[in-house]
Amino acid sequence: MSTNILVFIEQRSGKILPASFQLFTVAGKLAEGAGGQVQAVIVGHNIAGLAQQVASFGARKVLVIDDAELALYRVMPYAAAVTAAMDAAQPKVVLFPTTFMGRDLASRVAARKRAALAIDCTEVAMEGGDLIATKPVYAGKFSAKFRLSASRLQVATVRSNAYSAPAPQAGASAEVQQIPLALREVDKRAKIKEIASTTSGVKDVTEGDIVVSGGEARVRGVETLEGAQVMATDLRASVSLVIAALAARGETVVSRVYHLDRGFERLEEKLSACGANVRRIAGTGEPED
Numbered sequence: 001m002s003t004n005i006l007v008f009i010e011q012r013s014g015k016i017l018p019a020s021f022q023l024f025t026v027a028g029k030l031a032e033g034a035g036g037q038v039q040a041v042i043v044g045h046n047i048a049g050l051a052q053q054v055a056s057f058g059a060r061k062v063l064v065i066d067d068a069e070l071a072l073y074r075v076m077p078y079a080a081a082v083t084a085a086m087d088a089a090q091p092k093v094v095l096f097p098t099t100f101m102g103r104d105l106a107s108r109v110a111a112r113k114r115a116a117l118a119i120d121c122t123e124v125a126m127e128g129g130d131l132i133a134t135k136p137v138y139a140g141k142f143s144a145k146f147r148l149s150a151s152r153l154q155v156a157t158v159r160s161n162a163y164s165a166p167a168p169q170a171g172a173s174a175e176v177q178q179i180p181l182a183l184r185e186v187d188k189r190a191k192i193k194e195i196a197s198t199t200s201g202v203k204d205v206t207e208g209d210i211v212v213s214g215g216e217a218r219v220r221g222v223e224t225l226e227g228a229q230v231m232a233t234d235l236r237a238s239v240s241l242v243i244a245a246l247a248a249r250g251e252t253v254v255s256r257v258y259h260l261d262r263g264f265e266r267l268e269e270k271l272s273a274c275g276a277n278v279r280r281i282a283g284t285g286e287p288e289d
Contacts, residue, residue, distance in 0.1 A: 003036030006091035019097035033126035045071035055174035116148035
């Protein structure tokens with residue numbers, strides 16, 4: 001087993017899903033901690049031209065499995081292809097996007113390789129060779145951390161938008177290795193006769209800037225908040241605005257803080273005692289007539 005990080009690149013009809021590029025941000029951090037390099041595997045048919053695009057996001061080596069049997073997604077041929085790439089690369093960690101395909105494949109190849117597996121992670125980090133995976137539980141009400149032992153291969157799927165994709169580097173190149181596909185008859189047993197598409201061209205919901213699901217909202221916003229004039233509309237909104245103001249640069253004025261007073265007594269005094277620069281000013285706390 002090497003110290004390299006292998007990223008699965010998900011593509012549909014020759015187009016790479018943005019969630020795959022996002023994996024390179026965390027893969028780079030893991031590779032730095034493990035002392036290895038970032039590699040990628042891409043599976044499909046007539047996809048050789050995608051290797052250069054993958055290289056621009058930080059892959060030092062791209063393993064390509066290009067075969068007519070992989071033109072459409074079927075879990076058994078795809079699992080055989082990814083497993084062959086893993087055998088060739090001998091990575092320490094394999095990352096998949098948390099998509100239908102990613103979840104399906106990750107569990108299948110992890111079982112084949114007797115690997116440690118974490119699904120639907122929002123954060124992954126290296127600690128002493130172990131992979132620390134953070135993921136939501138109980139419909140997003142809590143987060144749990146799991147330690148995947150360094151003694152075995154580590155496989156994880158990472159949620160879309162948990163990390164931003166790195167900026168592509170023009171002129172970047174990578175070693176490209178073609179991996180032959182070897183299938184058993186049982187791998188080809190499932191046949192796809194027809195695909196009935198009802199797509200309207202709407203963006204995949206997992207790629208949205210705000211995704212609400214399972215009792216939680218995931219928001220991909222700006223890097224830095226700036227102070228502004230804002231108005232509270234209820235108790236929860238008012239305290240959220242105060243928290244956002246404390247994280248912002250510059251001054252924020254929150255009006256209608258009488259909403260805040262209904263649930264928090266002298267909040268400004270308590271926050272000031274913690275070191276926050278917050279004060280109550282005239283004209284922000286009384287309800288309007």
